[in-house]
Amino acid sequence: MATSSPHDDLILSDPRVLRAVAQPVRNALLTHLQRHGPATVAALAGDLEIGASTAGRHLRVLAEHGLVRPAAERSGERSRTWEAVAKGLPIELPADTESQAGSGDTP
Numbered sequence: 001m002a003t004s005s006p007h008d009d010l011i012l013s014d015p016r017v018l019r020a021v022a023q024p025v026r027n028a029l030l031t032h033l034q035r036h037g038p039a040t041v042a043a044l045a046g047d048l049e050i051g052a053s054t055a056g057r058h059l060r061v062l063a064e065h066g067l068v069r070p071a072a073e074r075s076g077e078r079s080r081t082w083e084a085v086a087k088g089l090p091i092e093l094p095a096d097t098e099s100q101a102g103s104g105d106t107p
Contacts, residue, residue, distance in 0.1 A: 017065045025050060026058045030067055033084035038071040040081050 021027055028048050033039060039047070045055040059082050062068040071081040 014065075017067070020061055020065050021067065023058070023061075025054065026062055029055060029058055030062055030084060033068060033082060034087055038081045038083040044082070 021030065025048070029044055032044060032047060041052050041056045041059065044059075045052040048055065059068055063070075063082075066085060068082050068084055071083040
């Protein structure tokens with residue numbers, strides 16, 4: 001689960017979200033959007049030297065976890081622009097051993 005902080009960050013604690021962000025292409029896409037602001041799939045694909053279909057697929061996974069979203073469409077814009085939901089992603093590890101076991105870590 002990702003919760004908000006007063007610093008415009010999302011605090012990550014859900015192991016599924018952590019795994020999604022840990023995937024290298026998704027991490028690169030998210031980091032690019034956080035650092036450079038909204039961008040189209042084509043621009044992201046070009047900047048990261050990956051295929052547009054690959055970028056789009058990974059952006060949809062990030063969106064399912066609430067980490068990115070389609071940006072407001074501008075007049076005359078032909079392709080969807082994506083933006084990061086938050087500027088930072090602090091990680092909060094669960095304190096209880098049952099949740100830690102679910103994240104793949106061993107106490």
